[in-house]
Structure formats: structure tokens, C-alpha cells
Amino acid sequence: MIELVRDTYRYRELIWALALKELKIRYKRSVxxxxxxxxxxxxLMLVLTLVxxxxxxxxxxxxxxxxxxxxxxxxFFSQSLSYAVESIxxxxxxxxxxxxxxxxxxxxxxxxxxxxxxxxxxxxxxLVPAMRHPFYWTWFYLPVPLLALTIFTLGMTFFFAxxxxxxxxxxxxxxxxxxxxxxxxxxxxxLDFIPPNxxxxxxxxxxxxxxxxxxxxxxxxxxPKAPSIIASFACAFISLFIGFAIFSKYQNDxxxxx
Amino acid sequence: MPANGxxxxxxxxxxxxxxxxxxxxxxxxxxxxxxxxxSSYSDFEAVKNVSFDVPKxxxxxxxxxxxxxxxxxxxxIAGVYRPTVGKVHVTGSLAPLIELGAGFHHELxxxxxxxxxxxxxxxxxxxxxxxxxxIIDFAxxxxxxxxxxxxxxxxMYMRLAFSVATxxxxxxxxxxxxxxxxxxxxxxxxxxxLRSFKQAGKTIAFVSHSMDQVxxxxxxxxxxxxxxxxxxxxxxxxxxxxxxxxxLEVVGAH
Numbered sequence: 001m002i003e004l005v006r007d008t009y010r011y012r013e014l015i016w017a018l019a020l021k022e023l024k025i026r027y028k029r030s031v032x033x034x035x036x037x038x039x040x041x042x043x044l045m046l047v048l049t050l051v052x053x054x055x056x057x058x059x060x061x062x063x064x065x066x067x068x069x070x071x072x073x074x075x076f077f078s079q080s081l082s083y084a085v086e087s088i089x090x091x092x093x094x095x096x097x098x099x100x101x102x103x104x105x106x107x108x109x110x111x112x113x114x115x116x117x118x119x120x121x122x123x124x125x126x127l128v129p130a131m132r133h134p135f136y137w138t139w140f141y142l143p144v145p146l147l148a149l150t151i152f153t154l155g156m157t158f159f160f161a162x163x164x165x166x167x168x169x170x171x172x173x174x175x176x177x178x179x180x181x182x183x184x185x186x187x188x189x190x191l192d193f194i195p196p197n198x199x200x201x202x203x204x205x206x207x208x209x210x211x212x213x214x215x216x217x218x219x220x221x222x223x224p225k226a227p228s229i230i231a232s233f234a235c236a237f238i239s240l241f242i243g244f245a246i247f248s249k250y251q252n253d254x255x256x257x258x
Numbered sequence: 259m260p261a262n263g264x265x266x267x268x269x270x271x272x273x274x275x276x277x278x279x280x281x282x283x284x285x286x287x288x289x290x291x292x293x294x295x296x297s298s299y300s301d302f303e304a305v306k307n308v309s310f311d312v313p314k315x316x317x318x319x320x321x322x323x324x325x326x327x328x329x330x331x332x333x334x335i336a337g338v339y340r341p342t343v344g345k346v347h348v349t350g351s352l353a354p355l356i357e358l359g360a361g362f363h364h365e366l367x368x369x370x371x372x373x374x375x376x377x378x379x380x381x382x383x384x385x386x387x388x389x390x391x392x393i394i395d396f397a398x399x400x401x402x403x404x405x406x407x408x409x410x411x412x413x414m415y416m417r418l419a420f421s422v423a424t425x426x427x428x429x430x431x432x433x434x435x436x437x438x439x440x441x442x443x444x445x446x447x448x449x450x451x452l453r454s455f456k457q458a459g460k461t462i463a464f465v466s467h468s469m470d471q472v473x474x475x476x477x478x479x480x481x482x483x484x485x486x487x488x489x490x491x492x493x494x495x496x497x498x499x500x501x502x503x504x505x506l507e508v509v510g511a512h
Contacts (some may be wrong), residue, residue: 011377017377018374022365024365025363025365094360095338097357098378
């Protein structure tokens with residue numbers, strides 16, 4: 001774990017440069033370029049708002065905000081994983097020629113998606129007043145769940161990136177896992193919709209606590225209770241410890257399998 | 259730690275590779291292991307119990323046939339492979355030119371690649387920015403520096419890569435069969451630079467098939483065959499041994 005902190009700090013400039021490279025290549029050859037990072041969530045919001053305010057009417061007021069408050073962090077999570085799972089394999093040529101700590105590749109995937117997440121929060125912040133939803137001071141609490149989510153994602157990322165080196169099926173399995181995970185997590189719905197005697201099953205989902213923090217802060221203008229915050233960080237650090245332990249155990253052998 | 263004056267020390271290094279026949283890369287492999295099916299791999303020793311020292315300020319040449327283990331050895335020194343057995347010590351900073359332009363991204367401009375490549379070799383952004391202009395000048399890239407490298411000619415690409423790797427001023431430079439490219443003028447420039455490197459007390463390990471280059475520039479030569487050192491010594495001696503062994507085999511084949 002010391003290795004993780006030390007190498008991250010030592011190679012921070014490389015991680016940043018790789019993340020920017022990724023973004024640059026992602027938006028390359030599009031006329032609007034980087035603007036897409038803002039436009040994508042903005043257009044998604046427009047669609048959601050139209051759909052849920054006219055066609056499908058839920059009993060939840062300002063449903064678009066209710067949804068987006070957790071959909072954006074979820075997108076960060078799932079996109080980071082989808083990018084990072086291939087990060088070692090796709091940089092195989094490089095790993096075979098230059099001695100570089102392998103953790104920079106999944107890290108860079110996370111950082112580039114974090115930048116995307118920050119950019120997507122801008123249209124959300126504009127949507128809130130546009131829908132006449134109150135702009136709560138609890139927005140300032142967002143760095144806390146953001147930190148927990150980043151740590152959680154990092155751990156998962158290390159695990160899947162390492163596993164994918166040995167079994168390329170992992171990246172396919174991950175897509176299935178992510179889409180199933182999306183539906184068992186209260187993103188498009190609320191935990192309140194679930195009968196109380198079944199809720200404990202949902203609470204086994206390690207990402208639910210951190211997701212809850214986002215929705216409370218943005219949509220309800222409330223802060224999560226202490227046990228929920230502790231649970232979110234506990235899940236995050238367990239994920240990081242397991243994920244990085246596996247990654248660092250195998251990282252020196254990656255070069256033989258990429 | 260190696261004694262004073264030793265830049266590269268290779269101690270009893272063996273590198274074993276698992277060669278997988280009919281590779282699947284899939285969960286099926288996992289299942290076949292679980293069910294103890296006939297294993298479909300064999301071990302192959304690319305480098306076998308090799309030891310040697312390179313004193314500071316020397317240029318050492320590695321020669322041998324294709325697949326003899328020269329490049330593997332270089333990659334072990336570069337830290338790309340962790341050897342199965344044995345140890346490698348490198349004193350000072352190291353620039354691995356295992357392949358020119360490894361780490362270059364085609365969509366990025368020359369300038370962006372200079373930075374990225376330097377960061378990959380472990381240098382800081384400030385160090386790279388400071389050297390940027392000298393790198394561009396040496397590579398003779400001119401205005402193309404802000405063009406994506408995919409539009410470079412192969413010569414420009416190589417010049418830039420060589421320039422980045424040597425301008426960062428490493429203590430140890432590893433070169434794998436790269437100086438065969440580029441026009442004669444640039445090749446001369448490269449060798450001039452290598453010579454000034456040596457004069458500055460820096461160490462170079464050089465893999466090449468060009469016996470002329472090896473004879474002309476190296477202080478010592480190792481002949482590698484099937485992963486072991488077959489001969490070591492002065493360039494003309496080892497090259498002679500190599501060429502006569504090659505010759506014998508050609509004769510023997512008839």
C-alpha cells in the first residue's frame with residue numbers, strides 16, 4: 001500500500017499526461033472535440049428531462065435531477081472500469097519495452113474519467129436552477145462521496161485490469177456484471193420503492209452507500225448519516241486493499257502475458 | 259552493490275519463458291487446468307546463467323544470431339523483465355532504447371510525444387521542457403514538431419526517438435539494433451553522440467548485427483548463443499570467432 005502511494009506520487013506527471021492523452025484521443029477528429037465531454041451529459045439530461053416530464057411521469061418530482069445525481073457518478077464508475085480493464089493489455093507493447101510501474105495505466109483511466117465526471121457536473125449544476133430545484137449547500141459535501149467512490153473504483157479497477165491480463169474473458173464478463181449491477185443499485189429507482197423487509201439484500205451492495213451520498217446531497221439537500229458514510233469508506237478501502245494486493249502480486253508477470 | 263566503477267552488473271541471470279502452445283487466453287485455459295488436462299506449454303530458457311560486468315565508460319557490444327537471447331538480456335537490464343534467477347545492478351539512471359519510439363503515440367504531436375516519452379523513462383516534466391528545444395534541434399524536425407507523429411517519415415520518427423532517448427542524459431544507455439536506420443548523415447551524428455557519451459564516462463550496451471559498427475565503436479564484445487555467453491573479449495577477436503562459427507555451420511549444412 002505504501003508502494004501505491006509512493007509510485008502514484010512519483011509518477012503523478014506521467015499519470016496526468018496519460019490521462020490527457022486518453023481524453024485527447026477519445027475526442028479526436030470530432031469537430032466539437034472536448035466540448036463533447038460537456039455536451040454528452042447535457043444532451044442526455046435534455047432527453048431524460050423530456051421523457052420523464054412528459055411521457056413517463058413518476059411520482060418523484062424533478063426526476064431528472066433525482067436520476068442524474070447518481071447516474072453521473074455511476075457513469076464515472078462504469079466507464080472507468082470499462083476503460084481500465086483493458087489498460088494493461090492495450091499498453092502491452094509499451095510494457096514489453098519500457099520499465100514503468102504498471103499501476104500508472106489503470107490510474108490514468110480513472111483520472112481521465114474523473115475529468116469527465118467534473119465536466120458533466122457543470123450541466124447538472126445548470127439544470128438544477130433551470131428546473132427550479134433548490135440548489136442546496138450540501139453540494140459542497142460532494143467531495144466526500146467523490147473521494148470514497150474514487151477509492152472504490154480504483155480497487156475494482158486494479159482487480160479487473162490484472163485479471164484481464166490472464167483471462168481476456170474478464171472484459172466481456174465485466175460488461176455483463178456492470179449492466180446487472182446497474183439495475184440492482186438504486187439509480188433509476190429509490191430504495192424506498194423496495195418493501196422494507198427486502199431492503200437488507202440491497203444493502204449488501206457495496207456501492208449503495210456512496211451512491212446514496214450523492215443523491216442526498218444533490219437532490220434532497222441532506223447529508224448521509226455517520227454509519228452510512230463509514231460504510232462507504234469501509235467498502236472503498238476494502239476494495240482498494242484487495243484489488244491492489246492482487247494487482248501488485250502479479251504485476252511483474254504481466255509482461256509475459258500481454 | 260557492485261564495486262566502484264561498475265555500471266552494469268549481471269549476476270547468474272536466467273530468464274525462463276513459458277511457451278504456451280495453441281494459446282487460448284481464455285477461461286477455457288483455467289478449466290483445462292482445473293480438470294488437469296494435458297498441459298500445453300513448455301519452459302524455454304532464453305538466457306541461461308549469464309554473468310558479466312560492464313565498467314563505467316565502456317561501450318559493450320552484444321552479438322549473436324537471431325533468437326540467441328541478446329534482446330532478452332537487454333530487456334532484463336532495462337528492468338522490463340524481472341529475471342527468473344539472478345540479479346542485475348545498474349548504477350545511475352538508465353535510458354532504454356529497446357525499440358526506438360516505443361511509447362510514442364501516433365495521434366500525438368512530436369512535442370507531446372517528447373514529454374510523454376520522457377515521463378515514461380522516469381524524468382520530470384520540468385526536465386523534459388528544459389531539454390525540449392535541444393531534442394528538436396538534434397532531431398532536425400523543424401516545424402513538424404507540432405504535427406502528429408503518424409505523419410512523420412520513418413526517418414523523422416527515428417531521429418526524434420533517438421534524440422529524446424539520448425538528450426535526457428542517462429548514465430547508462432541500452433540500444434537494440436536501431437542504428438541501422440536513418441540516412442548516413444544522421445547515423446554519423448548518432449555515433450558522434452555515442453562517442454561523446456563515452457567520453458563523458460557513460461556506459462552503453464549495444465546490440466547489433468552490423469559487425470562493422472560493433473568493431474568500430476565497442477570496447478568489448480560478448481558473443482551470445484542459445485542464451486549463454488560463448489565468447490567475450492576484444493571486438494576483432496570475438497567477431498572473428500562469431501564469423502568462423504557461422505561459416506562452419508554453413509559449410510556443415512551442405
